[in-house]
Amino acid sequence: MIGPNKQIRAARYGMTIDVDRCTGCGACMVACAVENNVPPAHAGATDRNGITWIRVYKIDNGLPYPETRSAFIPVMCQHCGNETPCVHVCPQQAVDVDPATGVVGEMPQRCLGCRYCMAACPYHARYFNWWDPAWPKGMEKTLNPDVTPRMRGVVEKCNFCHGRWHAAKQQAAAEGKPDTEPVQYLPACAEACPIKAIQFGDLNDPAGAPARAAQSGGSFRLLEKLHTDPKIYYRSKRDWVRASANAPHPFAGQHEAGKENHRG
Amino acid sequence: MTSTRRDLFKLAGGAAVGALFTPAPWRLVTDTALWSETWPGVPRPARGEIRAKYTNCSLCPAGCAVRARCVGEQPVALMGVLEHPFTHGALCPFGLAGHHLPYHPARIAQGPVKQAAAAIASALARCAANERIAVLDLRPGRTASWTYRRALAQWKNGTYLTPPRTLGGNLAVNLAAAKTVLSFGTPLLDGWGTPGNVIAAREGFRLIQAETVESRTAVMADQWLPIRPGSEPALARAIANVLGNQPLHDAALETGLTEAQIVAAARELADNGPALVLDARERPEILALNQLVGSLGHTIVMRREAPVPAEWKNAVAATELSAVPDGSVRVLLIDESAPGPYLPWSAVEKKLVAENPVVVAFAWSGEGYGRHAQFVLPTAVYPEMVDDIPAAVDSPAAMFRLSAALVPPPADVVNPAEFVAALAQISATNTLRERADAIHKSGRGTLFTYADAKSTALKDVKADGFWKALNEGGCWMDAVPERQEIPKLAFGPPAATLTADNLPLAVVMAEAPAGLGSPILSKMYQESNLRLAEDRVVLHPTVARECGVEDGGRAILEAGCGRLDVLVCEDPGSPQGVVQVAAGPRTLDLCGSSPRAKVVRA
């Protein structure tokens, strides 16, 4: 990738998600699917091969009823900053990190569908088009023109609503603003979250909401130990929620081995 | 010259080598790769100018303000109107994808309109003196509801039926005033009332959620009281006893809570007022707690109805479904076009006459009462329909807002109100405008317009301007009178509790939208299991083992009114002795009136 040699201020777009506010309503998932032209489930799709660029996991503290306490963790592409696991494995440069925005971008049209990046991603934030995308008859009229629908056989994932970024840049150009400053925009999930649990912005901007939230107490990132430097920060006051972000088995020993979250 | 096989090989070889030195193979290789981007099966989004249109979501009584992002005339995305003083820009997942509904595969486009009309006419002709023609309106209070009531007044036995409800009609909940909320299974943070308003008010009150399972609201509540299934009335009684300094008896045993928990909850209600008690099933004995904790006039208030034209006053009164004698309805028209609470079919069916009742459902899909009705007449669906949305349960002030059509409806849809009006031979073609004019004439309240996010006193707006604003995205909000009348709550007797015979599991209904949502909701229901789909049940692993079913396996849910094929999800966080089921029309029909069931291997 060619670094920018024009004098621009690089952005590092990121999010802070307040887990203590998330009600798990699913608005982010739906808004994301609407925004990014993700088709509804094909007959036969399951939670294992359906596509949703952002998936809300229900996690719990591992205690038996009635001590069980749950929380919701929306997981999308974490836009890793450091040796991004997926970028280095792609055999044909279909994945890159934009130095100007920090967004890990994936080009479905370049993708060959080898799925190596999916094996590389510890967050399961990448989805493969097992089927031809199919919308019920007539519903293709509601597709967002700013995002191209993907064909089958390619991998796709969250790109912080790049269509919106393009639109915001274009708007900035129309307003005569210089292109040296990062544009302000909101991805669909952040906009749709009714309780505003998702804060989005430039993490390089210390005054920005996500940067401040990320600095505050109770902030954590998923699998920080792997040193992937994700740009999605989470917040929770609950210790067990923070613990679950990193440990492979946060509650091993509290209940029978092999217990898994069945409704995640 | 004779050619041999070897010459043929040579020719082919030469052709291959020659071809390699032309652009053809290389272009074809590139082109097929490009073709794989646009091959049939990948739709191309329409391009065009992007503009915003405004409307109000009519998918539930909340009526959230909506800004639609349109390409040309076609909405491609919906979002809330952030500046709206009441809905605050919040939109639930169903509302976010509402623009897909016209293309839902289950949509009905045509129906036997003439046959239905003829069947109704002939039924009316041979209607006995004690038999009724009734309209079941799932969302009362609309202008269409007034049309029904006016139309039904034309017949001797015309009866206007509504779902049973205590709050939401004349009684509204004022969450903004609440300091403590005790909720008995109400999905308060998951679609109850107006989500934007609830979220805005959430900081102001402490929420105690008494519910068997850890629902979405329970997760977010300040305190979750995991009570035994069906023990809500017992908990209410126990709290009443604490407040009345009576002994608790065996409440702790019955509810599965500790006495300390019950006492603490009661104390909190009493000491940290104004308090509010809500119940998902609006059981009178539970709502009566409000009287004890002094909510009336503070957190439960009287609400004026939006003004109506004077000439509409000649209308029948509303009757709750349960108040109608069994076997008395000859003709039943069910308006599902504005979704409301789904009443189990068994409760509706027993009101029909035994022989040859005529049941007509007005619906955009046949998934609700259409499964039971003789005639299903297609209606427009949001965002095609034009309808008004009365104030939601949590709005102390009356409201008037329109769900204006963003896309034109198909040609063959029926307007239920106009259909009924035509049967009764009254005029009902311009009722929304008439209502708007009546509101405008009252001069009360303010008009909030979405495009410019401005509030204007209604008296400063002209009648035409008001009508235009309502159609292009606006909301009228009544002024709240400073002095609240103290409402008199008429709480009925406790509902009879059902005993379990051979059905070992208590059914806990998970929240579900009324009616079908966009196909894209498969993200939540099917692909992520974030919410329970109608064909899934949740069991504790031990219970599943006892039932002989396994995670992800097929099973049959058996309840009082039949059986249903379901998929089993095991969840160690689910209580034992309970089966969690999504509250869809099918499951409600199955076990709505008797919340016990059993699960057997398919």
Added chain:
Amino acid sequence: MLPWNYGFHLDAGHIVFLGAFYTVLVIVATTLVSAALRSRQDLRSRKLERIRWHSEFNDLPARDRACRHVLTGELESRECPHSFDCRECETHARLVEGHPVAAGEEEEIFGMSFPLDRLYHRGHTWVRPESDGTVTVGLDDLGSRLLGTPGQVALPPVGSQIEVNGTAFRVHKHGADVRVLSPVEGEVLEAGAPGAGWYLRVRPAASGEPAFRHLLRGAEVRPWLMRELERLQLTLTAEGAAPALADGGVPIADMSQAYPQADWDAVCGEMFLEG
């Protein structure tokens, strides 16, 4: 992959990776091309026959590649490094210089006729110098008995060149297609016939002893023939001809008739040193 492709950067990774890739491609391509060029050159310089023989000689079992001096017992064990072309063999020259081959004593060996007036090739042909300086070429007695009365014989046209260990002529018999190796190098002058006792009359390319050094003669014939009969016996056993001929027995005139169930093609291939 190419510098003008999108995403190509001139960094260490690309240089090392693509450098290795192109090197491999070049090596493989060079190998292929040089093999093709060399074979073209071979065809042009009429090395076909020589290559065919080399290739077939290489495929012979080590036992069958034994040096003639091993057969006579002069050497313990030696594999022929010259594809039975003793004309270029220094070892042979040295040995022959020291101990010239003794003249043969008998014309009938194991009941077969091996006249002393001719030289024998290990592919069961003989060369008989004629008075006019030409030579005649024919099948030896064992060869004749193996083939019996040939079904079909394809002789080279008059005037064509044949070379040592190259194809002399082809014989079809009983499902066997036998390529008979040429014992001499030279121009075909006349074609004979099975009935005539000889098949080709050839003007040799060179004359004198060194030109025929590769052929067996005199006392060498007997040990060689003994070995050949052993081989024949083994071959017949292996190829399904049972019972084998008894020790000391005389091969009958047309052996293929005697062993109809034997894979005669394989037997002939083995005995005529063909792959």
Added chain:
Amino acid sequence: MRGIFPFAAGAAIMLVAGWAGFPRAIYKSRPQPVDFSHKVHADKAGQKCEDCHAFRPDGTFAGIPTLDKCAGCHAAVMGATVAEKNFVEQYVTPAREPQWAVYARQPENVFFSHIAHVKRAQLTCDTCHGDHGASDHLLPYQEDRVSGYSRNIWQTADRVKTTRAAMTMSACVECHRQQGLEHSCLDCHK
């Protein structure tokens, strides 16, 4: 020499087919609905590109004007050309939008912002569109049968002679690289 003949013949046949026949066969040609003359509009009507091809307030490019824009002048026949007469009769009077084929229509996965190039980068129209604005006729729209891509965006006759498709990423990349504006795929792709 006879040995090489079949080989040479095969090679010759494919060379001719590949160089002469293939470029013709791969494209599907479609005439434009109206024989529009940019020249006439620029010269006689004295219009600039942006008079018809305008930007909307949100920065999007409106592209080919819709019929209302044309009908603003051509409500009735103004000139004497057959093309104009046909246009008025077939489109303006029955208020039917002409189905223009857009030479420069970008593939679905490309986000191209006109305003960023025109307003920010100060490129003139002819940098990419050539002298399209001075053309007298519209050339037929040529579409690659396999990929569905337009053959060129320049719409000038000399480009048609080349076999290489005009709409390639390399042309974009070349300029972006010079300008130091090449960051990632999603700069231009959507």
Added chain:
Amino acid sequence: MRRIPSPGSTKPERRTTVDRQLIPRGVKRCSTGKFLLWILPWAALLAFGLYSAGLCLVKGLNQTNMDNRFAFGLWIFLDLTVIALGAGAFFTGFLLYILKLKELRAVINSAVVIGLVCYTGAVCVLAVDVGQPLRAWFTFWYPNVHSMLTEVTFCISCYLTVLAIEYVPIVLKNRKLRQVPSFLVFEFELHKLVYVLAGVGTFLSFFHQGSLGGLYGVLRGRPFAFREGFAVWPSTFFLFILSAAAVGPSFILLTTWLVEKISRKNLVRPEVFGLLGRISGLLLAVYVLAKTVDTLIWINRTSPEIGFPAAQYYSWQPFGTWILFAEIVLFGLVPALILLAPQLRARTGWLVAAAAMACAGVALNRFVMTVQTLALPTLSFDRYLSYFPSWQETGTFLAVVAFGVLVYSFSFRYFQLFPSERELKFGAAAVRER
């Protein structure tokens, strides 16, 4: 040439079919009918497999049971296994042409065919396995040189080319084909240069076998597979090379033994079996040692350092520690010891059993690296899921097996795969005579 009919020939020539004429001279092959009977079930299997693969290509990969969690399934696992087993081709070539172990001439042709079959099959399955085969050339055109998969793609395709070129002399040596002079000469000249190809093949194989291991070793997001290493190569890179080299000869041994059993012929000398076994055992022992050291380093350092106690990987059933034991001891150390013990090696039963165990061990290793790696969740709240291949996946793979058997059967019938076969036949005849 002039043809002169023999005066004595009155009987018609014995008829020879084309099939007969193609079979090498002097070796015994079953009748055409019997051969067809053998071919038939494999051809049917191949047809079924091609149908399965066609379904996957036409309808898409939804025909498989793979999903977003098991993005790699049966195909990748078996591809890795098949490629490891096919390593016999490069390694035998290396031993024969570079290290001049002349005895291995007896199996080199067979090894080349096995290699070709394995690699062709693997590459074909990979072409079905990718979502957009039409774009497969992107990897060559726009390579990301930092990706192990790029290295694998380049090396495998190059090596497949090399194998195909190495296969050419075997084909051209066919009795009928070599009657064409240019074929004969080309075969001869190419065969003289085959050591170059063997060298290139060794280089390529070395790298792609390693890169296949590196494929998993570099996955930082999969602590189960992640390994430290040298420079850009994680330790799995070297372990894969070593294990492939170790089982390559074992697989050659196994297949040769199988062919001997099926064709009921002696094809190679027992010494060659012994030699193959010895080489395999030696390398296997080295591999087991290296693998043990690597596992210990991983358990005690690599994994805990990123916060994943290694024990927890084995708490997910059915992937208990037994799998580690089976992989290293049961199918690693045990066959290595058997192969290294001269007394045991001398007995065919032990030899073959040990070779089979070694092959099973490498298959298990590839299974662990593929399936277990993907099955274990990294995120604590992620689900642990299972996967079972669909019939289309199985069918596609069976096509590879059938294809392999068919190619090998035809090669065995018409080409000289075992140069010592004739010799051994005479040896047997001599024994019979005595």
